[in-house]
Amino acid sequence: MASQNVDRRNFLSKVAVASSAAAIPTVHAAEPANKTLPATEARRLAPPSVAQLAADTGEARPQLPASATDCGSDFMVDVIKTLNIDYIFSNPGSSFLGLHESIVNYGGNKSPEFITCMHEESSAAMANGYYKASGRPASILCHGTVGLQHASMALYNAWCDRVPLIAILGNTLDSTKRAGANDWRHSAQDPAAIVRDFTKWDDQPISLQAFAESMVQGYKISTTPPMEPIVLVADSQLQEMELVSRSGLSIPKLSPTLPPQGDAGALREAAQFLVAAERPVILADRLARTAEGMRLLVQLAETLNAPVVDLTSRQNMPTTHHLYQNAQNRKLVAQADVILGLEVTDFWGQINQFNRIDDSSSPRMKPGTKLIRIGVNDLYMKSNYQDFQRYAAVDLSIAGDGETTLPALIDAVKSAMSDNRKLSLAPRAEVYRKMYAENYEAARQAAAFGWDASPISTARLCMELWQQIKTEDWALVSVGASEGFISNWPHRLWHIDRHYQYLGYGAGGGVGYGLPAAVGAALANKALGRMSVNIQCDGDFMYANGALWTAAHHRIPLLTVMHNNRAYAQETMLLQGIANQRNRGVTTAKIGTAIEDPNIDYAKLAHGMGVWAEGPITDPKDLAPAIKRAIGVVKQGLPALIDVVTQSR
Amino acid sequence: MPQRYALAAAALTLWACSTIAAADETKPSVARGRDIFMKVGCYHCHGTHGQGSGAGLKLAPDPLPTEAIAQFIRATTSTMPAYSEHILSDSQIADIAAYLGSIPAARSPDAIPALKSSSQHVKPQR
Secondary structure (H helix, E strand, O other), X not given: OHHHHOOHHHHHOOOOOOOOOOOOOOOOOXXXXXXXOOHHHHHHHOOXXXXXXXXXXXXXXXXXXXXXXOEHHHHHHXXXXXOOOOEEEEOOOHHXXXXXXXXXXXXXXXXXXXXXXXXXXXXXXXXXXXXXXXXXXXXXXXXXXXXXXXXXXXXXXXXXOOOOEEEEEEXXXXXXXXXXXXXXXXXXXXXXXXXXXXXOEEEOOOOHHHXXXXXXXXXXXXXXXXXXXXXXXXXXXXXXXXXXXXOOOOOOOOOOOOOOOOOHHHHHHHHHHHHHOOOEEEEEOOOOOXXXXXXXXXXXXXXXXXOEEEOOOOOOOOOOOOOEOHHHHHHHHHHOOEEEEEOOOOHHHHHEEEEOOOOEEEEOOOOOOEEEEEEXXXXXXXXXXXXXXXXXXXXXXXXXXXXHHHHHHHHHHHHHOOHHHHHHHOHHHHHXXXXXXXXXXXXXXXXXXXXXXXXXXXXXXXXXXXXXXXXXXXXXXXXXXXXXXXXXXXXXXOOOOOXXXXXXXXXXXXXXXXXXXXXXXXXXXXXXXXXXXXXXXXXXXXXXXXXXXXXXXXXXXXXXXXXXXXXXHHHHHHHHHXXXXXXXXXXXXXXOOXXXXXXXXXXXXXXXXXXXXXXXXXXXXXXXXXXXXXXXXXXXXXXXXXXXXXXXX | OOHHHXXXXXXXXXXXXXXXXXXHHHOOOHHHHHHHHHHOOHHHHXXXXXXXXXXXXXXXXXXXXXXXXXXXXXXXXXXXXXXXXXXXXXXXXXXXXXXXXXXXXXXXXXXXXXXXXXXXXXXXXX
């Protein structure tokens, strides 16, 4: 196609011809790009001179002619718009200048809006959090080399978390078109190679039409369970080429793939096991993508009068329901005659116990327990990174999306259940109501221990926070790498009865997830009118604290409460354990794990990025008033941070 | 007082003090126990007040008898590796037990507003 063969440099040196034959509806900039500015503002915003650019980055690029009306990256923006991608999380880079410019000018910086980040790892983590809060995939934009290397950790977290994400990379494949040394450093033959082991699909299209088709195809692949990130390279030549005509270009319609449902015959068999069981247990992990997922799980559990252990990668079961039995996980598994795993990645780990000291393992369940597994894990996996987990031999393994399969499973259970069986199962409800009340009371008693301690107990941190947010439409958008770091207090004592009120954790265990994922989720919740709360571990915070600036800059309301135990506390414990095992003493476990001397002043860090903050708070009596003040700030639509010095766990 | 009586009295006082100190060192000490509890890192998993956490059992208030604590520390096969005499002496364990025994009973959750109100909002069935 002639119009697509226009060389970028030639295009930049001549006047472009307006296109009037777009094959698709286009969205134009909301405001003219060159509106008149006051003289002082104009000076402040003036671009660097050619000499400055040459000094900073090597050879300067010629400027676009003022009359340019259509170019490759404009078309790319139109492609992205058809997919209703709300946000592109990014920090600027020369390999995607064309696309960046088209987003903010041609596209009107809306759907997608460019969210300014301070690190590509933050960009990808924000996109992860945004999806989990909104259910809508977001995109990141970064250099194919230096940007993607930064983003790779957060992409791995998204991979382990089964989160769809569209990573768009800038690259200049044609080496004769690279402007200087930086363009060479920022180019690769195969940019996606470094993340191919933990992304679902990638492509490097060499024409605009191929870009359109790959973008839609990639989106479809990414959002088909098991949902995973994909990578698409936007070649700089394609971005910056003139589009004399859009003749011959079209954007394919997205035809989403319906999530797969488990086989009906296998579900009937599973239902027979479940109905016949005297002590069935349901384990649920990445099950509930939507409110419907939670509703269906409750329906299944109530139909069987079976307890549910929520493994909390998503909020699957309301913590207020009497069949929510996380506190009895081990006991229930040990006594079970049938265990149903719904979207459980580490099924082996749930039914076996591993002893870290001598590397031995033993079953948690009794011999003869029937095991049923429903999920999409077996439908797509890669071999190098080991997130597929240890093989679990089960009696019935059903490939299908859990949430999609639940209605058919519930129907099968109802069909398999006689009226007599229904009557005989009814007394279980009372047993679990009593157990639920005991669990709750035990947790309340446990929370009271160390209540007045300083450093402040994690129970007090969580319950003082809960006390003040529970009347709001709240969401705990992040707890960092694990809720275990705060002894699972929210799941033990908070009333979490909406699927969006808890979004899981950094699934790959990659540190630096907590804050940026929270900011991404809070951006989604801002539009939904929900108050976002982030309990933020200090070690995790220091990996990606620039995300606070993003929250301040984009006016993203988010309450961050620091769980500041002044250590990589998990590692302190593990180092102490291995040193003790080797009989070498335990007093050196803080070397390399403590974050003290000097103590980090997180409130000052936040202030420096334009975020309201208080702390460090060491007296537990000061905590509740500080939370109240911070909530006042968040209600004004702004981020706030409270630094709380806490117990290790 | 003649000088020699004064010296004798001072010597007697010194002897008495050193004897008392020696006796105190053999007796479990709450202060020493707290220092050891912090120094050897018990607090990482069990909390500074022995309140327990997701990583370690509650130890206080109402700790196990010293002998039971010692037995557990020496022979545990749980996640926590056993502590040998080389790492933690019997007298240090006794000091830790004394510290744990000194921790006062927790307040009732009903007396704590942030915990009391939780129970009032329990919705056991949807």
